[in-house]
Amino acid sequence: MERHDGATLLLQGVTGSGKTEVYLQAIAEALRQGRQAIVLTPEIALTPQLVDRFRARFGEIVGVYHHRQTLRQKFDLWRRIQQGEIKIVIGARSALFAPFPALGVIVVDEEHTSSYKQNVSPRYHARDVALVRGRARRAAVILGSATPSLESYYNARAGKHTLLDLPERASGVCAMPSIELIDMARELRKTHASPGVLSARLKEAIDRRLERREQSLLLLNRRGYASISVCLECEAVENCPDCSASMTYHKTQDCLVCHLCGMRRRRAEACPACGSREMELVGLGTQKVEEAIRDLFPQARIIRLDSDSARGRTAWIDAWRAIEKREYDLILGTQMVAKGLHLEGLTLVGIVSADTTLFQPDFRAGERTFSLLSQAAGRAGRGDEPGEVIIQSYSPGHYAIQLACRHDYAGLYEQEMRMRRPLRFPPVERLISILVSAEQPETAMGMAKRLDSLLRNLARQERFAGLSVLGPAPCPIERVRGRWRWRLLARGERPAAMHAMARAALEEFDQLASRRKVEVTVDVDPQDLL
Incomplete structure (x- = not known):
């Protein structure tokens, strides 16, 4: 300083x-x-x-x-x-x-x-x-x-x-909370039926907090009520007509919502594909968890906090003031409640599903899951009473979950680096994402390949030695807002050279007659590759 x-x-x-x-x-x-x-x-x-x-x-x-x-x-x-x-x-x-x-x-x-x-x-x-x-x-x-x-x-x-x-909590604050991992697949085998939203162990822990007038926090990083509406006859899913994604059912609004483009529509009473009326809501969201815990704990004062419930300009501030005054016993929310909050009366954190971010097609999925679990766990036991964390997962052996249970950031870093070094992915080298989108899939693919050819020709030049081009490939979410998307990645250790190569390729690409048919989005150091 x-x-x-x-x-x-x-x-x-x-x-x-x-x-x-x-x-x-x-x-x-x-x-x-x-x-x-x-x-x-x-x-x-x-x-x-x-x-x-x-x-x-x-x-x-x-x-x-x-x-x-x-x-x-x-x-x-x-x-x-x-x-x-x-x-x-x-x-x-x-x-x-x-x-x-x-x-x-x-x-x-x-x-x-x-x-x-x-x-x-x-x-x-x-x-x-x-x-x-x-x-x-x-x-x-x-x-x-x-x-x-x-x-x-x-x-x-x-x-x-x-x-x-x-490395240690401040004086006057209890030690790091104990963490217990619940294998939900084992719960399923043990009961020969769906274990429901909460395991028996998590229900018991919440009951104890209610008896002692302590606060509990439940985290599920997925809003809405059910993630898909599916036909039991032909297995067709109600997808967004403009995006490569299923629509999420929001019970509070009684409609399906696309979380990519925001489209809303009523849920079909009969399957659009086969006409069957056997339509079922599958999956879990914060609204469904709220419904379940209100049934399980009718005496509890419950608040749900996600981007659907905290829409007003002062909604979050008002909710926070009420939580701070202990007007609520059970706090349910998405990742917005997992970071930074200090509540001395909160002694239990329950992770409803640790798997929601785990298997996304993104090389940072393990890192983000570890961070989310670690941050959420850290909300417990910040006062005089020790904290307890219960994590529910169908993949309890995954390294990100195991390391989060041990508060082992160094282990997470070494594990991730072992995977990223051979791939030369960040932080070893840098990335520039170039996304090509068009209203027709053939146009998006064809123009992405044209741009790829320009980039690879430049990458062979001595001034761009050490830089490489990955792709083109369709994005994991291939269509958003009616546009088909293909991505290329420039990879290297020299940011200035990477910028120069991308700029030179795009200048030449802009001269093509068919360029006006596509949109090109350049993102340096992308955080989202979906």
């Missing part, structure tokens, strides 16, 4: 280790030097608690910025920054651009979170932009996480970042 050299610090601390206190003290030093601070949080959901803690320490010089604010609120914040009334801004990724004249420190909390990447134009990763702005302003950048992204940890081990370690 005192050197003003734009250093980057990776603060790896287990959940409850006091990372926020480190942020507060670093910011206090920046203020003492007459400088300002930005604190980024991955979810608007985390903002109220952070703001409360920062204002308790620094008073009214703390401002808030996020996309749910009105234009008037944003303008007022900008004006107060320019007048010197606001010296600390807390918010999601766009808060990074707060116009401080003497920026001293940038905090990127939960830096591993993929929501820091903006996936619409202009595409940028807030963590990476924070590093650039920190260097430009000679401001310290603190990347904080219990489960750092492999990219950040790799850079720390390579000496690009300074690694700071908080």
Whole structure:
């Protein structure tokens, strides 16, 4: 902080280790030097608690910025920054651009979170932009996480970042929670029937918390009621007509919803393919879990928190205040409740299904599952009473789940690197995604192959030595919003050369007569390859 050299610090601390206190003290030093601070949080959901803690320490010089604010609120914040009334801004990724004249420190909390990447134009990763702005302003950048992204940890081990370690929980906080893994396949064999939403062990643990007036959190990273509507006669699934995806049934709205394009329609009473009326809802979402736990625990005060239930401008803040006052016994939600929240009365975390993100066709699936489980587990036992975590899974032997149960980030890093090094995937090398889409599948495929030819010809040149091209291949989700999608990947260790090669290929590609039939989307360091 005192050197003003734009250093980057990776603060790896287990959940409850006091990372926020480190942020507060670093910011206090920046203020003492007459400088300002930005604190980024991955979810608007985390903002109220952070703001409360920062204002308790620094008073009214703390401002808030996020996309749910009105234009008037944003303008007022900008004006107060320019007048010197606001010296600390807390918010999601766009808060990074707060116009401080003497920026001293940038905090990127939960830096591993993929929501820091903006996936619409202009595409940028807030963590990476924070590093650039920190260097430009000679401001310290603190990347904080219990489960750092492999990219950040790799850079720390390579000496690009300074690694700071908080391996134990802070004094006054109970030790890391115990974790129990429930094999749901064994439960199924044991009962010769579906075990339902919750295993017997998890039901028993919730009952104990209700008796002791302690809070419990249930996590399922899938919203809606049922993931598919399927015909039992011909096995046809009700899919979105514009996307390569099944439609999710939302019981609260009594309709099917495509989570890719937002299309809504009524659920078919008869199968569109064969006419059978034997249509069944299959799969699990937060709405179905809510229905089940209301039946199981009629005396419990239950709240569901996901992007469907927290739609209003102040909905999350109102919900958080009520949870903090212990007006709810059972908190059910998606990943938005798994990160950063500090509730001293919460002693049980139940992972309804650890498998939802595990088998996605993305090389980061294991890393993301580990992070989600570890972060969710860290919500338990932050007060005087010890915490307990129960994880339900049909794949309990998977390395990501096993390592999360042992709080073993180092083991996760080594396992992932063993798989990624031979593939030369991040963090070993960098990627640029070039996605070609068209209304006709043949056009998308043909133009992707034309672009591939241009890229490969360039990759043979000496100035692009060491760069390679992967693909083209249809995206795992092949069609979105009526457009067929093919992807190419440029891979290499030299970002400037990769950018130059992609730019040269696209300039030549733009000269083709058929270019107007397709859309091309370039994404540097992609976080989503679906």
